Structures are given as C-alpha cells and as structure tokens.
Amino acid sequence: MSALLDVIFPVFLIIGFGYCTVWARLFSIDTIDGLMKFTQNFAIPVLLFNAIAKVDLVNVFNITLFLSFYIGATVGFLIGLFGSHYLFNRTLEDSVAIGFCCLFSNTVMLGLPITERAYGEDALQHNFAIVAIHAPFCYFLGITVMEFIKSTEKSVSIKTVIILKAMFSNALVVGIIVGFLVNAFGINLARPLQASIDMITAVALPAALFGMGGVLYQYRPEGDLGPIAMICTVSLLIHPVIVWITGLNLDLNEVQLRSAVITAAMAPGINTYVFANMYGKAKRVASTGLLLSTALSIGTVWIWLNVLA
Numbered sequence: 001m002s003a004l005l006d007v008i009f010p011v012f013l014i015i016g017f018g019y020c021t022v023w024a025r026l027f028s029i030d031t032i033d034g035l036m037k038f039t040q041n042f043a044i045p046v047l048l049f050n051a052i053a054k055v056d057l058v059n060v061f062n063i064t065l066f067l068s069f070y071i072g073a074t075v076g077f078l079i080g081l082f083g084s085h086y087l088f089n090r091t092l093e094d095s096v097a098i099g100f101c102c103l104f105s106n107t108v109m110l111g112l113p114i115t116e117r118a119y120g121e122d123a124l125q126h127n128f129a130i131v132a133i134h135a136p137f138c139y140f141l142g143i144t145v146m147e148f149i150k151s152t153e154k155s156v157s158i159k160t161v162i163i164l165k166a167m168f169s170n171a172l173v174v175g176i177i178v179g180f181l182v183n184a185f186g187i188n189l190a191r192p193l194q195a196s197i198d199m200i201t202a203v204a205l206p207a208a209l210f211g212m213g214g215v216l217y218q219y220r221p222e223g224d225l226g227p228i229a230m231i232c233t234v235s236l237l238i239h240p241v242i243v244w245i246t247g248l249n250l251d252l253n254e255v256q257l258r259s260a261v262i263t264a265a266m267a268p269g270i271n272t273y274v275f276a277n278m279y280g281k282a283k284r285v286a287s288t289g290l291l292l293s294t295a296l297s298i299g300t301v302w303i304w305l306n307v308l309a
Contacts, residue, residue: 006117007114007117007118007305008114008298008301008302008305009298010117011110011113011114011117011209012298014206014209014210014213015209015210015212015213015216015294016213017210017213018032018209018210018211018212018213018214018215018216018217019213019214019216019217020213021213021214022213022214022217022218023217027214029214029218031214032211032214032215033215035207035210035211035214036208036211036212036214036215036270038207039204039207039208039211040171040172040208040270041171042171042200043200043201043203043204043207043208044108044109044171044172044175044204044205044208045171045172045174045175045176046175046197046200046201046204047108047175047200047201047204047205048108048128048131048132048172048175048176048179049175049176049178049179049182049197050179050197050198050201051124051125051128051131051179051201052128052132052175052176052179052180052182052183053178053179053182053183053187053189054183055125055128055129055183056125057180057183057184060125060126060128060129061129061132062126062129062252062256064247064250064251064252064256065126065129065130065247065252065256065259065260066129066130066133067246067250068243068246068247068250068252068257068260069130069243069260069263069264070133070137071242071243071246072238072239072240072241072242072243072246072264073103073105073137073138073239073264074103074141075238075239075242076099076102076103076234076235076238076239076242077099077100077102077103077141077142078099079099079102079230079234079238080095080098080099080100080101080102080103080227080230080231080234081095081096081098081099081145082095083227083230084098084099084227084230084282087226087230088224088226088227088230090224090227090282091281092149093146093149093150093279093281094281094282094285095282096142096145096146096149096279096281097146097275097276097279097281097282097283097285097286098227098230098231098282098285098286098289099142099145100138100142100272100275100276100286101231101235101268101272101276101282101285101286101289101290102230102231102234102235102239102268103138103141103142104134104138104142104268104269104271104272104275105134105235105239105263105264105265105266105267105268105269106266106267106268106269106270106294107127107130107131107134107263107266107269108131108172108205108208108269109205109208109209109212109269109270110266110267110269110294110297111127111131111262111263111266112124112127112131112205113205113209114262114266114301115127115258115259115262115263118258118262118305119255119258119259122255123255123258123259124259126255126256126259126260127259127263130259130260130263131176131263132176132179132180135170135172135173135176135271136173136176138271139170139173139275142275146279150279212270215270216290216291216294219273219287219288219290219291220287220288221288221291221292222284222288223282223284223285223287223288223289224284224285227282227285227289228285228288228289228292231268231285231289231293232289232292232293232296235266235267235268235289235293236265236267236293236296236297236300237300239264239265240261240262240264240265240304242264243260243261243264244257244261244307247260247261257308258308261304261307261308262301262304262305262308265297265300265301265304266297266301267290267293267294267296267297268286268289268290268293268294269290270290272286272289272290273286273287273290
C-alpha cells in the first residue's frame with residue numbers, strides 16, 4: 001500500500017490537477033496546448049539531452065537491456081497490428097495505428113517519475129538508456145510499416161525520406177542526438193549554461209504531467225471496445241510480462257530489470273494519438289485507449305512495483 005501512496009498517487013495527482021483545471025475552466029485548452037508544446041518540444045528534450053550527455057554510455061547501454069524491452073515492445077506492436085485486423089476486422093492502416101498504441105509506452109512522463117520515486121534517482125540511468133532509442137525505434141517501426149501499407153505507388157527512396165523526416169523532426173530525437181554528441185566528444189558545458197539546463201530539467205516532468213492531465217480531458221471515452229481492451233491489455237500486462245521473463249532469462253541485474261519492467265508497464269504515451277492523428281486512422285480508439293489505460297495503470301503499476309519488490 002505504501003507504494004501506492006508514496007510512489008504512484010503523487011504522480012497521478014499532478015495529472016489529476018491538470019485534468020481538473022481544464023474541467024473547471026481555470027485553464028483553457030489553448031493554455032494547456034501551449035504548456036505541452038513547451039514540455040514536449042523544449043523542456044523534455046532538454047531533460048533528455050542533459051541525461052544522455054552525462055550518462056556512462058559504456059556501462060548503461062546494455063544490449064540485453066535493449067533486447068528485453070524492445071522484444072516485448074515489438075511483440076506488442078504485432079499483437080496490436082494483427083489482432084486489430086484479424087480479430088476486429090479493422091483496415092490494415094487502422095491496425096498499424098492501433099499497433100503503435102501497443103508499441104509506444106509513456107516512458108518519459110510516467111516512466112521516469114514513477115521509477116525515480118520508487119527506486120531513487122540513480123535508477124534512472126537505465127530508463128534513460130531505454131528512452132534514448134525509444135522514439136527513434138517506435139517511429140521507425142510504425143512509420144515504416146504504415147508507409148509500405150499505405151501506398152504502393154511511392155518509391156522506396158521517397159518512403160525512406162518520409163520516414164527519416166518524421167523521425168529527425170521530432171524534438172525528443174534531436175535532444176537525444178545532441179546529448180550523445182556532447183557525451184561522445186567529452187564536451188564540458190559552461191557553468192551558466194549548465195545551471196540553466198538544470199533549472200529547465202527540474203520543471204520538465206511536473207509541467208509535463210500537469211499538461212498531460214489537461215490534454216486527457218480533451219479525449220472522450222469512445223471507440224470500439226475490442227481494440228481498446230487489447231491496447232490496455234498489451235500495454236499494461238503483456239509488454240511488461242514479456243520484458244520480465246526475457247530480462248530474467250538474459251540475466252539482467254535487479255536495477256536493470258526494475259527499470260525495464262516498470263518502463264514497459266506504462267500506459268501508451270500521447271505520441272500514440274499524435275501518430276493516429278498524423279495518418280487520420282483509428283483516432284477515437286487511440287484517444288480512448290490512452291485515457292483508459294492511463295487510469296487503469298494506477299492499479300497495474302502498483303502490482304508491478306510489488307512484483308519487483
């Protein structure tokens with residue numbers, strides 16, 4: 001029960017505050033959208049840049065850690081893709097968008113604060129390793145499959161340009177890449193600049209959680225029950241179970257296993273709706289799956305924290 005009160009509730013209370021301020025019309029939707037643009041396009045990229053620039057790349061970037069997490073993520077994507085198409089008779093394009101909902105975990109806005117509150121700041125280094133390739137991996141997989149299903153007329157070279165443009169125009173990816181460069185070349189930032197970066201990183205996650213709550217208010221619970229239930233099941237149960245079993249078999253240490261499983265157990269991120277909206281496919285399913293799975297994760301994350309205790 002202490003994990004529920006001390007770790008999970010503080011994170012979701014901030015989300016709830018954001019939700020209630022929009023519900024009570026204390027903040028407008030435009031204000032929340034502006035806050036989310038600040039966090040997703042500036043504050044969180046700065047947070048990721050700062051973390052990647054400082055992390056011990058040799059010791060933290062572990063192939064077994066990546067295999068454990070991304071095998072589970074890929075299996076989740078395939079379940080969402082084929083389950084939507086063959087079980088729920090959705091078009092292939094809809095199915096890719098639904099599969100992306102099962103693929104893209106909320107590794108930053110939920111995964112980082114919950115891991116930090118549960119296991120301390122030192123545990124985050126493995127979260128940052130997973131996050132470093134999360135957006136590039138997920139967008140590459142999702143956009144690649146969507147583009148090759150969407151049109152047989154475009155050449156492979158044109159599709160490649162579309163994929164790369166979508167990936168490298170993402171502010172999170174840019175922040176991660178710049179962080180890698182600073183780390184690899186051993187660049188020391190000037191103290192005033194580093195102090196400014198530290199101040200931004202301190203507010204990035206609380207502001208993002210608050211904004212996320214306001215954004216969730218805009219999503220209405222509607223859509224097909226079957227695909228939505230599948231998104232919740234894959235995201236909150238199947239993905240972390242696969243990561244847990246794979247991590248144990250690949251001999252991840254306790255700290256690595258906790259970071260991998262807790263990150264995998266997060267609800268889908270807001271980028272799942274962004275992806276669905278980008279292609280105009282399965283938007284209602286994506287928004288409802290995001291809203292419902294985020295609410296349900298209060299209970300499922302508590303279960304996983306107890307399993308990993």
